[in-house]
Amino acid sequence: xxPQASGLPEFIKIVEVGPRDGLQNEKxxxxxxxxxxxxxxxxxxxxxxxxxxxxxxxxxVPQMADHKEVMRGIERHPGVQYPxxxxxxxxxxxxxxxxxxxxxxxxxxxxxxxxMNINCSIEESIEKFEEVTTSARNMNIPxxxxxxxxxxxxxxxxxxxxxxxxxxxxxxxxxxxxISLGDTIxxxxxxxxKKMLEAVMKEIPLSALAVHCHDTYGQALANILTAIxxxxxxxxxxxxxxxxxxxxxxxxxxxxxxxxxYMLNGLGINTGVNLYAVMEAGNFICTALNKKTNSKxxxxxxxxxxx
Amino acid sequence: ATGAYPKRVKVVEVGPRDGLQNEKxxxxxxVKINLINMLSETGLQVIEAxxxxxxxxVPQMADHTEVMQGxxKLPGISYPxxxxxxxxxxxxVAAGxxxxxxxxxxxxxxxxKNINCSIEESLERFDEVMKAARAASIPxxxxxxxxxxxxxxxxxxxxxxxxxxxxxxxxxxxxISLGDTIxxxxxxxxKEMLTVVMKEVPVGALAVHCHDTYGQALANILVALxxxxxxxxxxxxxxxxxxxxxxxxxxxxxxxxxYMLNGLGIHTGVDLQKLxxxxxxxxxxxxxxxNSKVSQASCRL
Numbered sequence: 001x002x003p004q005a006s007g008l009p010e011f012i013k014i015v016e017v018g019p020r021d022g023l024q025n026e027k028x029x030x031x032x033x034x035x036x037x038x039x040x041x042x043x044x045x046x047x048x049x050x051x052x053x054x055x056x057x058x059x060x061v062p063q064m065a066d067h068k069e070v071m072r073g074i075e076r077h078p079g080v081q082y083p084x085x086x087x088x089x090x091x092x093x094x095x096x097x098x099x100x101x102x103x104x105x106x107x108x109x110x111x112x113x114x115x116m117n118i119n120c121s122i123e124e125s126i127e128k129f130e131e132v133t134t135s136a137r138n139m140n141i142p143x144x145x146x147x148x149x150x151x152x153x154x155x156x157x158x159x160x161x162x163x164x165x166x167x168x169x170x171x172x173x174x175x176x177x178x179i180s181l182g183d184t185i186x187x188x189x190x191x192x193x194k195k196m197l198e199a200v201m202k203e204i205p206l207s208a209l210a211v212h213c214h215d216t217y218g219q220a221l222a223n224i225l226t227a228i229x230x231x232x233x234x235x236x237x238x239x240x241x242x243x244x245x246x247x248x249x250x251x252x253x254x255x256x257x258x259x260x261x262y263m264l265n266g267l268g269i270n271t272g273v274n275l276y277a278v279m280e281a282g283n284f285i286c287t288a289l290n291k292k293t294n295s296k297x298x299x300x301x302x303x304x305x306x307x
Numbered sequence: 308a309t310g311a312y313p314k315r316v317k318v319v320e321v322g323p324r325d326g327l328q329n330e331k332x333x334x335x336x337x338v339k340i341n342l343i344n345m346l347s348e349t350g351l352q353v354i355e356a357x358x359x360x361x362x363x364x365v366p367q368m369a370d371h372t373e374v375m376q377g378x379x380k381l382p383g384i385s386y387p388x389x390x391x392x393x394x395x396x397x398x399x400v401a402a403g404x405x406x407x408x409x410x411x412x413x414x415x416x417x418x419x420k421n422i423n424c425s426i427e428e429s430l431e432r433f434d435e436v437m438k439a440a441r442a443a444s445i446p447x448x449x450x451x452x453x454x455x456x457x458x459x460x461x462x463x464x465x466x467x468x469x470x471x472x473x474x475x476x477x478x479x480x481x482x483i484s485l486g487d488t489i490x491x492x493x494x495x496x497x498k499e500m501l502t503v504v505m506k507e508v509p510v511g512a513l514a515v516h517c518h519d520t521y522g523q524a525l526a527n528i529l530v531a532l533x534x535x536x537x538x539x540x541x542x543x544x545x546x547x548x549x550x551x552x553x554x555x556x557x558x559x560x561x562x563x564x565x566y567m568l569n570g571l572g573i574h575t576g577v578d579l580q581k582l583x584x585x586x587x588x589x590x591x592x593x594x595x596x597x598n599s600k601v602s603q604a605s606c607r608l
Contacts, residue, residue, distance in 0.1 A: 006498070188570070189569070189571060190570065215600065216600065216604045219525065221525060225494055226529070248603075248604045252600060252603070259521065263493050263526055265493070266492070267494055296520065296522030296556060297521050299552075300549070300555040
């Protein structure tokens, strides 16, 4: 197929969030050497960006307590970005000291979610992020901005697209090079994805947008397809679909990288990623976590013995 | 590409037949009947009830006559049954069936392995059913399997799918359900296949039957809707694994489909909560977890 003929991007950048977003939301805490091995395997798949860890207090996120060791322990492959989460200036400095060369900040389109998650209002969180982006700019460190609850909030329910656009614009204006719009609880559908993107695209250039879809209601690939049909060319996903939903017990969270790549391959869209290599990394981490993969492609492929 | 969607979509529920036929555990007749009765209360307009095929081949459907005679047939709801040949058709009509389905395939090897004859021979058998159905004023739905790939042949040409679809449509099938039997299709191959088939069969007579074995079902269905298809097959709780990939999933879950259609503002007439309750019932009876993500998720805070 010719993706351009159908109006789709020719190339899509996949941002792999398994080692951070994925592992942070898994029940079992994974030892440092396993985390490092996972990231090293992912580095060989062709993925252009791998979110490594989070420089947040281990009191709040014990799964990421080994952030320094992981950052220092991984192989850094040329051409691959290794962003880390930095919720505030302290985390930022710590990340830089450990060798980080790209960071991310996490905003939300919901006041209630912001309050419950990081114990401050959206406005207060923006002020904290501004400290990070100012420091980052001085050091030539790129910053990626996330907006959570873009299609719905576990506390507020419906989220107005204009609010998502407003928060996105704030993050973009303060210097974030890319805004990743997250369907945090996976309630979005192609209908709400379209409406939200239309509002956000009025404020942010398309090339600076990414979608971060959760598959909690099985809608992720349909939502991602809608986004790429509108020209979005950056998609977040998690190897083996690591990372459940903290708001719905037993439910799934992140969309599986394997399933996303399978779809993009079928659309003739280039990602630079070797699907089989990702499946192998997925197999490695699922074995280590003693769990079944959440990727349907992996499930189907390993069971027939064919890829 | 993201232009107008259909305003209404007809959901064809295949759980009691396609779903149960491909489940490991066999379900007793009263449970099958209760399942269908519960589905009849959800707003679904079409519920595939059973299959009039020899119990030697499909033991799970051995009770086809009892099921057909035991269910409540609500007005306005259609209860089609599978009839692979004239004998099955006659048994179905005798048991009270008012609509039947026939199953073709776009792959020679699949046809050979599945029903032990060529595509051409299978169409000849179907012609006998068509003639009898026409005489009895019974509508016939045609299925084409392997439209986006075959477990034996691999890639399937869109032209072949169009050829078989056209033949079945010309024979008198009122609707052709295009099945991604092993779920390997993607929005790319779905679009390509439909573009070719729509040259031979009007889009109003087309349905898609997507399997979620590779997680692509809803994305594939979305593309089909964008191209004007307005009939979609699905299975409550995603019943029915894939016989070609052990442990892998098969049918797309009706709950997940309806959730997506609701979000698109497309009318289905289906009550999602009642549907989920029905899914819970049959999963308990089968002693298995649901395959529907919508059912699995419930934002408890």
